[in-house]
Amino acid sequence: MRISPKKYAVAFCEAVWDAKEKDKSAIIDNFVKLLTKNNVLSSAGRIMTEIEKYWQEKEGQTPVNLVISRPLSEKFFHDIKEQLSDKLKREVVLESKEDEKLLGGLILRFDDILLDGSVRGQLDNLHNKLL
Amino acid sequence: MSDTKNHIIEALKKQISAFQAEVTVEKVGTIVELGDGVAKITGLSNAMALEMLEFPNKIFGVVLNLEEDLVGAVILGDYTEIKEGDLVKSTGRVLEVPVGDDLIGRVIDPLGRPKDGKGVIKAEKFYPVERIAPRVIEREPVNSPLQTGIKAIDAIIPVGRGQRELIIGDRQTGKTALAIDAIINQKDENVICVYVAIGQKESSIAKTVAKLEEFNAMAHTIVVACSASESASLAYIAPFAGCSMAEYFKDQGRDVLIVYDDLSKHAAAYRQISLLLRRPPGREAFPGDIFYLHSRLLERACKMNKEQGGGSITALPIIETQAGDISAYIPTNVISITDGQIYLESDLFYQGIRPALNVGLSVSRVGSAAQAKAMKKVAGKLRLDLAQFRELAAFMQFASDLDKSTQAQINRGLRLTEILKQQQYCPMAVEHQVAILYAAVNGFLDDIEVNKMKDFENGFHEYLDGQGKNLLKSVKKTKEITEQSETELKDMISDYKKIFQS
Numbered sequence: 001m002r003i004s005p006k007k008y009a010v011a012f013c014e015a016v017w018d019a020k021e022k023d024k025s026a027i028i029d030n031f032v033k034l035l036t037k038n039n040v041l042s043s044a045g046r047i048m049t050e051i052e053k054y055w056q057e058k059e060g061q062t063p064v065n066l067v068i069s070r071p072l073s074e075k076f077f078h079d080i081k082e083q084l085s086d087k088l089k090r091e092v093v094l095e096s097k098e099d100e101k102l103l104g105g106l107i108l109r110f111d112d113i114l115l116d117g118s119v120r121g122q123l124d125n126l127h128n129k130l131l
Numbered sequence: 132m133s134d135t136k137n138h139i140i141e142a143l144k145k146q147i148s149a150f151q152a153e154v155t156v157e158k159v160g161t162i163v164e165l166g167d168g169v170a171k172i173t174g175l176s177n178a179m180a181l182e183m184l185e186f187p188n189k190i191f192g193v194v195l196n197l198e199e200d201l202v203g204a205v206i207l208g209d210y211t212e213i214k215e216g217d218l219v220k221s222t223g224r225v226l227e228v229p230v231g232d233d234l235i236g237r238v239i240d241p242l243g244r245p246k247d248g249k250g251v252i253k254a255e256k257f258y259p260v261e262r263i264a265p266r267v268i269e270r271e272p273v274n275s276p277l278q279t280g281i282k283a284i285d286a287i288i289p290v291g292r293g294q295r296e297l298i299i300g301d302r303q304t305g306k307t308a309l310a311i312d313a314i315i316n317q318k319d320e321n322v323i324c325v326y327v328a329i330g331q332k333e334s335s336i337a338k339t340v341a342k343l344e345e346f347n348a349m350a351h352t353i354v355v356a357c358s359a360s361e362s363a364s365l366a367y368i369a370p371f372a373g374c375s376m377a378e379y380f381k382d383q384g385r386d387v388l389i390v391y392d393d394l395s396k397h398a399a400a401y402r403q404i405s406l407l408l409r410r411p412p413g414r415e416a417f418p419g420d421i422f423y424l425h426s427r428l429l430e431r432a433c434k435m436n437k438e439q440g441g442g443s444i445t446a447l448p449i450i451e452t453q454a455g456d457i458s459a460y461i462p463t464n465v466i467s468i469t470d471g472q473i474y475l476e477s478d479l480f481y482q483g484i485r486p487a488l489n490v491g492l493s494v495s496r497v498g499s500a501a502q503a504k505a506m507k508k509v510a511g512k513l514r515l516d517l518a519q520f521r522e523l524a525a526f527m528q529f530a531s532d533l534d535k536s537t538q539a540q541i542n543r544g545l546r547l548t549e550i551l552k553q554q555q556y557c558p559m560a561v562e563h564q565v566a567i568l569y570a571a572v573n574g575f576l577d578d579i580e581v582n583k584m585k586d587f588e589n590g591f592h593e594y595l596d597g598q599g600k601n602l603l604k605s606v607k608k609t610k611e612i613t614e615q616s617e618t619e620l621k622d623m624i625s626d627y628k629k630i631f632q633s
Contacts, residue, residue: 006200046163109159112174114220117154126150130143 005043008035009050013058062090065109069102069118084108158221160202168210168362169407172202172219181261183227185220186213191242193226193364196408203408205364207242225261228372229254230379235323238340238354241369243376246356247340258375260368264430271436273470276501277388277445280316280558281309283488283551286510286568287517288473291501292322292386293434293443297465299450299457300475304487306449308555309473310390311339313447315346316558317388323380324352325389327373330366330396333358346556366400374431377444381433384440389432393449394425398461415460425461426468457492471495485552490517503561503610509568513547516572520544539577546576549584562606563592566599569612570624579628587631594627 103119160174184192196203229243238247273291355373405418432446480487
């Protein structure tokens with residue numbers, strides 16, 4: 001049977017999560033050996049992303065992508081983080097990016113939801129509506 | 132001038148002030164794998180099967196696979212502009228195509244976008260591409276004929292409105308020609324035609340459209356074109372889209388004729404998509420649901436009952452065989468789905484028998500119920516005579532050693548075969564068909580040389596048009612040969628024979 005990257009990730013995380021500090025390097029060693037044996041080292045990249053995702057989920061964190069048009073104050077980031085954590089009832093890890101094309105406003109993305117509150121998005125909407 | 136300018140500005144202002152800026156919430160995913168028109172996407176947790184997806188640059192795609200944490204989608208359009216990591220938005224709508232009267236006379240792609248440069252198409256409605264076929268309760272048995280205008284077909288393998296009749300044969304046997312003739316013949320029959328070209332050469336599509344225009348047939352025809360250079364996903368959608376466009380007219384209570392040219396290429400396109408989506412291959416590498424793909428498409432051809440408006444969709448799917456092998460996978464599938472097949476053979480084609488119809492292997496399982504009485508009268512005898520002729524054809528070389536009755540059978544058969552030949556783009560009205568077949572079947576033409584049959588036929592039709600107007604009218608109106616018209620017809624035949632032989 002083919003084992004999906006997600007299954008590898010889950011198995012690895014569960015094994016490492018409760019392991020004692022001294023056992024951890026042995027687990028990692030074994031995991032890599034298993035990957036080599038099953039000939040899936042080529043998809044190690046996918047497995048790594050899955051591990052990261054699963055780990056964050058297990059720690060109760062949600063990665064949130066934030067796109068803004070220009071540099072903003074620390075306080076702004078703090079406020080956004082606070083509000084989002086409040087709404088999502090989870091800890092938020094904010095990753096921000098600047099993009100001048102946005103003109104103003106911001107775009108938030110977490111899980112598979114995209115909140116578009118940018119001026120560019122509004123203009124696109126207006127454009128579609130007028131056509 | 133300034134008035135209109137002010138008006139436009141006013142309208143713009145109104146629209147802009149009415150526009151409310153709000154945050155849009157969208158379900159998105161990210162492409163993780165991309166190639167050959169197929170994308171694997173993470174996210175999109177609420178995606179539906181057959182949902183439309185929006186890729187960057189306004190390119191659309193369709194969800195075909197729903198997996199544990201991935202969504203498999205095909206891209207409808209140019210997939211070279213899309214790259215891994217791109218954002219994909221879900222639209223919340225299943226794949227739809229525009230339908231309506233505006234499509235008539237147009238050449239469009241499977242998504243309803245114009246291909247003929249005749250401007251924008253204003254759609255009245257959108258129909259989903261995949262629709263469930265009408266249920267038993269809403270249907271009615273096939274009860275009226277769809278005249279193809281081809282003598283051999285209308286007489287021997289009649290097609291009824293709401294029937295599915297397969298046209299099958301090798302390459303270059305005149306399959307498309309037959310379908311085009313049928314479309315041309317619907318000019319005065321109040322039938323809308325949809326011609327779906329799947330995976331054909333751009334040049335042959337252009338040729339077909341030009342021919343349809345030449346014979347004024349575009350006025351009642353929609354051409355859904357997907358050429359060989361377009362992506363397999365569009366080819367896969369094409370017949371379903373064409374069928375949805377046909378269903379719009381059916382729902383209005385009108386009769387529609389739809390031609391799928393051809394389903395073997397459609398099957399190949401679907402095979403490509405399925406293999407790229409890593410669905411397990413079966414016989415001839417086709418996926419397991421290839422039968423269901425065609426059966427659900429052809430099941431949408433139907434004759435609705437009076438309460439449902441009485442519309443109908445007649446389907447003429449076309450299948451191309453390799454070296455006459457009708458026992459390959461796709462041909463057997465489609466033969467078993469349809470209500471009969473028109474089998475064309477290259478041997479006959481090269482012998483000059485065109486349409487190259489193999490009368491022995493061609494059948495129509497429901498159409499004869501819908502045949503006009505006049506035609507039924509001549510067709511029964513014709514079928515029998517041709518069958519007997521086929522039995523005896525092997526002895527043709529020893530014609531001089533045979534007894535009288537066998538010789539007569541062979542002679543009759545030769546003449547009937549000659550009569551059933553018909554030029555391309557020359558569909559014939561039923562009353563003319565009945566008249567000439569009546570003459571042939573009842574032995575009035577047995578004393579005319581075989582090589583003069585064509586001249587006789589042409590002349591006879593002209594003579595009928597001139598002298599037998601009333602007779603033609605009465606046959607057309609009553610759809611029957613009454614005793615009176617029979618004697619009239621006999622007189623006509625003998626009169627013309629005298630003229631012809633002198």
